Amino acid sequence: MKILVTGGAGYIGSVATEQLIHAGQSVVVFDNLYQGHREAVHRQAAFVQGDLADAAAVDAVFAAHQPEAVMHFASHTLVGESMQDPFRYLGDNVTNALNLLRAAVTHGVRRFILSSTANLFDAPQQIPIAETEAIVPGSPYGESKYIIERFLHWMDHINGLRFAALRYFNAAGATEDRGEDHHPEFHLIPIVLQVALGQREHVTIFGDDYGTPDGTCVRDYIHVSDLAQAHILALHALDQGSRVYNLGNGQGFSVQQVIETAREITGHPIPARVGPRRPGDPATLVAGSQRIRDELGWQPQFPDLRNIIASAWRWHRDHPHGYAGA
């Protein structure tokens, strides 16, 4: 199958591209390199540099490459930024996705996978969070993903476009060749490892007075390879109908546990300072991923926090300046 991967030069999209190619698929990456890296794109993938805001460029990539499926990773991705600049999210994220959807429908594409988010669940009644949980977006970022999910629902109904919305919790870890390299970086594990590399003096813990066992926030970290595998399984299941899945490894780890595990793995003291809580941070977010396990047989290969951090550490140690030094 030929698959168009938007955002395939970014963190998760580049690993999905790698795995699709290893699975024998043909991939076209469409990315404006706003956050992504040309070096992250697998050599066997075709690469088109372009912006989803440019509807003509999006249409041209479908006309030239005739993809049979789309995996849509390209997005503004920051919850905090979306609270400062909602137009970037409720505006750009949505209109960019609409340009993509319009071109997909026009060119007869019937399979679409969306990177959605755990930020759809700001007020969960039950942890782990199942797909039956009420949707309460926690920010314009989460809302933008939900709007796109709703468009997909109607494209399915009207145009027969089968879709999977994969609501990720915290992607983490690295493969041998691809890792996390965002500028600026807001994710905990790479930040902790930057301290171990001597690139930051300390890591800030945003609040240690939550109602969790050690007082710090608990999150669900899912290895980026396990996430990519879920995309491949979902792609093959689409002919049986559209679906939504919550995707995490089902276990929560606290900020304190992440820092302590990183200290063990790196052998570095990794100084930590406690700062104030960040507005809007729930105490615990853990995914219930039973549905994708039952329906698609998805099984995370790297559920252990040590393995996740060790894989990220190998990549950061080998690429201390990210892809820029590759």
Ligand SMILES: NC(=O)c1ccc[n+]([C@@H]2O[C@H](COP(=O)([O-])OP(=O)(O)OC[C@H]3O[C@@H](n4cnc5c(N)ncnc54)[C@H](O)[C@@H]3O)[C@@H](O)[C@H]2O)c1
């Ligand atoms: N990283 C996580 O933990 C996480 C969690 C939940 C959901 N997600 C979602 O997964 C997806 C991928 O996340 P990531 O961490 O790999 O992000 P990333 O920033 O590393 O990758 C996004 C890629 O999209 C590209 N891009 C952005 N806007 C574009 C545009 N207008 N046109 C073309 N390309 C554009 C960027 O250059 C980048 O390469 C995003 O949709 C994000 O919202 C990520």
